[in-house]
Amino acid sequence: MLGDMSAQGHPQYSPQMNSESELVLYEAAVAVATVQAEQDVDGEGVGAAALTDEGEILTGVWIDAMVDSACLCAETGPISEAHRRGRKLAASICVRWTRSSGATVLAACGVCQERLAIFGSELLIGVADSAERGFRFESLAALRPSPWWESIGDDLSPA
Numbered sequence: 001m002l003g004d005m006s007a008q009g010h011p012q013y014s015p016q017m018n019s020e021s022e023l024v025l026y027e028a029a030v031a032v033a034t035v036q037a038e039q040d041v042d043g044e045g046v047g048a049a050a051l052t053d054e055g056e057i058l059t060g061v062w063i064d065a066m067v068d069s070a071c072l073c074a075e076t077g078p079i080s081e082a083h084r085r086g087r088k089l090a091a092s093i094c095v096r097w098t099r100s101s102g103a104t105v106l107a108a109c110g111v112c113q114e115r116l117a118i119f120g121s122e123l124l125i126g127v128a129d130s131a132e133r134g135f136r137f138e139s140l141a142a143l144r145p146s147p148w149w150e151s152i153g154d155d156l157s158p159a
């Protein structure tokens with residue numbers, strides 16, 4: 001539950017998310033993924049939406065490349081934009097959309113979790129859920145209960 005997570009502390013990273021703002025962020029990612037799917041020969045699109053600490057929604061798309069390791073996750077667009085603007089991200093969600101399956105929430109991959117960690121361990125990440133809505137948000141701390149940076153006593157969060 002989001003209320004439980006915000007009660008765990010780190011008020012400077014509290015995203016003030018509720019069910020409605022979660023849905024708004026999800027729908028922003030779906031909209032981007034749908035547009036991508038319309039332009040894709042296979043009818044597949046991946047989009048991400050992230051919420052800044054000022055309540056702005058930043059979006060991004062999956063970047064394909066000839067070499068798999070050169071592809072960029074959809075989260076990298078909002079992450080880069082947040083850094084450019086000097087903002088923190090409070091929440092992020094990524095959606096894959098196909099003609100046959102519709103929207104599916106994809107949890108941030110391990111590399112993107114590393115990229116998102118700089119914004120604080122209370123950042124919320126959308127994950128797939130078997131409930132009717134199909135997704136929920138979990139804190140990065142919940143997804144990574146034993147992060148490597150705790151071993152060196154660094155929370156990696158910006159001051």
Ligand SMILES: [Zn+2]
Binds near residue numbers: 073108109111112113
């Ligand atoms: Zn990723």
